[in-house]
Amino acid sequence: MNGAEYLLFILMLSIFLGFELINKVPATLHTPLMSGANAVSGITAVGAVALAGTGKGDLAQWLGAGAVALASINVVGGYLVTDRMLGFFKKREN
Amino acid sequence: MNGAEYLLFILMLSIFLGFELINKVPATLHTPLMSGANAVSGITAVGAVALAGTGKGDLAQWLGAGAVALASINVVGGYLVTDRMLGFFKKREN
Amino acid sequence: MDTSLVTGLGYVVASGLFIFGLKMLGSPATARRGNMVSAAGMLVAIVVALLDQGIVDYTYIVGGMVVGGLIGAVVARSVAMTSMPEMVALFNGLGGSASLLVGWAALSPDSATFTLITIVLSILIGGVTLTGSLIAYGKLSEKLGSGQIVFSGQQIVNSLVVLGIVGGAALFVMDPTNTVYLYTVIGLALVFGIMVVIPIGGADMPVVISLLNSYSGLAACAAGFAIDNNVLIVAGSLVGASGIILTQIMCKAMNRSLSNVLFSGFASVSNEVTEIEGEIKPISADDAYYILEAASSVAIVPGYGMAVAQAQHVVKELSNLLEANGAEVVFGIHPVAGRMPGHMNVLLAEADVPYDQLLEMDEVNPRMDSVDVAIVIGANDVVNPAAREVESSPIYGMPVINVADARTVFVLKRSMASGFAGIENPLFYKENTRMLFGDAKESLGKLVSELSS
């Protein structure tokens, strides 16, 4: 087997898993879910890092650096704001 | 990345997925779940087929053929008996 | 142990952390730790990526991270909870643009066809997500008009854009060295994102955002295929699934199909005349106070108006005073009350309402008939009994909170204006309904001062 099929496998499994897990998130937490998902989508930073570090100084590297910056906003901002929101949720103390 | 890591990914995702899905099977269906899982474990037939078909007539081929036979018992027997059991489960007709 | 195995293991761990984090989001008690687990996964993934042997120059990387990280931190610290919808829209657009850039940067003259296809996909999806989210942001933050922008020939323009995208993408895959094709695809993707979102009304933006959120996940997946990276695929799929599920939930709760949201509006059906019997009975804060004082069971049902009036803190005060007065107080939260899913929960949580007091629609409805007073605060559509009673109503069939089952209903709003769906609300004319007109925060303030004196 070559790489593409492994990737398809991983895609299929993650999609199934995503649906199972997200269907369990209660309505109360849908806003944090949305901003948390946003933070996770900053994973493109991982791809961008390799492209921004080639040291060639060419267009690809500049594009990569831009992607790193944009994805970092997403990651840092997304996790922080989600944390801030979730920090509000408290159980009634008895 | 080489093959082994893809396989680890697939392993991790399937284990998570398996837990999510099986936790949802109601107690009523635990016996069919057990025999159905048994049938699925006959998947080794897939591995055995390639080994039994090398045409070399050597030990490996005989072992493969034995594995095909054993796994086939599992597959055919497992799915049939599960089907028989599940066939019993009926909703009350009103 | 070769480095590639370490990289691989690191990515497996990171993906596992994302999955675990998501699992922990399943309950308010573990959600915050879940978010941290997910963040830890991101950290692992990025550290592993930084250790990649192919990297020779860290200046661009560090520069990008510092700039982006600072902006993100500042925005996250300062944004008001009531502006969450537009913030999510904006961040979403950034995620899309990052995928666009990664796809673009991953392009090399000797890429295989399969890789080229995934590159085009990540550029396309990323581009549409970028401009679509920016328009959504503009409409939500009211920087752009929130109306639907429709012009004649729109369909034709859109068809041409789609044709151009398909053609450009095909040519690009066949000849990736010709940058004209590439720029055409990028440009048209950006235009398409705008075209798709402008005809949709401002109030439908949450659905759009959620859909675009799902797209940004798919763009990350496509980028993962392009650069052969599993962790992008796993994380992207999780985001994709999340967006799709939230979109479905919203559509279901509004009793509309996704295509209805995207391609039309309520406009076409809202101008019918409904005969409503009964009369409007306004009430003063004074009189409302006497009734509330005697109530032993109160249900508070907030809606978009509570967010507009920023009334969440005074609502919490009211609930405290009622509880001190011996009443049992619960909050009934409709899944699409407000302007994004879960909007009300975040606002009330911010005002220190414990989450076990926030009941979902299905929990609060069965006990509504034992409630003495239901207080509707700036909610309209989500408590509209027409959804249950008037078969010809455009929202007929939409699940609502049945406040009319309570002994008395107070409705706090400024006027008789209709809500987001633009339809009349027979609730206001019911025998047991009293209208407490005025800004929600002010009206509540009066009740609070009467109760606490």
Added chain:
Amino acid sequence: MDTSLVTGLGYVVASGLFIFGLKMLGSPATARRGNMVSAAGMLVAIVVALLDQGIVDYTYIVGGMVVGGLIGAVVARSVAMTSMPEMVALFNGLGGSASLLVGWAALSPDSATFTLITIVLSILIGGVTLTGSLIAYGKLSEKLGSGQIVFSGQQIVNSLVVLGIVGGAALFVMDPTNTVYLYTVIGLALVFGIMVVIPIGGADMPVVISLLNSYSGLAACAAGFAIDNNVLIVAGSLVGASGIILTQIMCKAMNRSLSNVLFSGFASVSNEVTEIEGEIKPISADDAYYILEAASSVAIVPGYGMAVAQAQHVVKELSNLLEANGAEVVFGIHPVAGRMPGHMNVLLAEADVPYDQLLEMDEVNPRMDSVDVAIVIGANDVVNPAAREVESSPIYGMPVINVADARTVFVLKRSMASGFAGIENPLFYKENTRMLFGDAKESLGKLVSELSS
């Protein structure tokens, strides 16, 4: 499109079908179709494997399939529902042996170390699963004595076997061409499977089977790593997860830890004397009939004795007659009633009891106090109130069905003998309990003939 891509896609589809099938097992209404979907996945996987270009000779394959398939079909058609536990045990052993053979056959002198490790794992796990399951089969089907076989020095022998396995495996990985190491590992794995299961009592076999079921999944996973095949990994993980979850459920429902099941038994704690107050009140079928006739709400709680007596069909007859007589009849099923999880459900479903009449413990307990007559049929431990009342009882804390809350309880069993856990049951001495002694099928037969005359 190269063939390897087709193979890959085929395996993706097959895995998707397994997952979907498992998802559909989540509800009795879709479970049967789910099993077919899963079987379709197996078909796809096998067809894809058969199309593999490396295959030059189909005779061995076809031969193996025909022989195995026929045996499987005959067994599946003829096995009685009451013998399901032993059949699952037997099939499980076969699955293990198939993994053992695949691992062995996959061995080639030039295998990489990683591959060798996975080969050893699949041989080891497969071997232990094989003999362990066979012993479990023997104990369950009473072909072997079902007692615990313990001898002095057992620990020492076991330790030596484990040492031998670890050493043999290490030597084998270092020098795979030396068949002595290989045969040592195979032999010791088979011995170890026996040694592990013989000291466990016959009645604990369901836990053992479920654990071994999980192992057979892990063996398939290991084989998947050995021959680099994703579909084995996915399917194996699903099986592994299923076995582990069922094991956990059983242990929890028995209020015992897994290590307690595997390494000790109830024996050590069961010989304490409990003071039980009250006296035994036997009842005749005649008198029981009069009470039943007047009952308007009946709960039937079956246990292992119903399986032994093969009484499921006459139970169904009784329930029909009671319903015809105007009573409401429900079945209360404890998760570990009988000798495998879900055992009672299958037997009652076979006797045409609709599944919506089969209530789980948590559903039936809250309504037990409005039940006129609870009929306990060959159940003992799962209705033992000592689990709630007697803190010193070994089953204290185990969730049970609270039949004593019903107005009257009939207990149908042959004697005052204790159940599987070997402890006294205070239920039999309660004020509202009546013992209807005799074989369950016969006692029920008498009730049925009285009710129908």
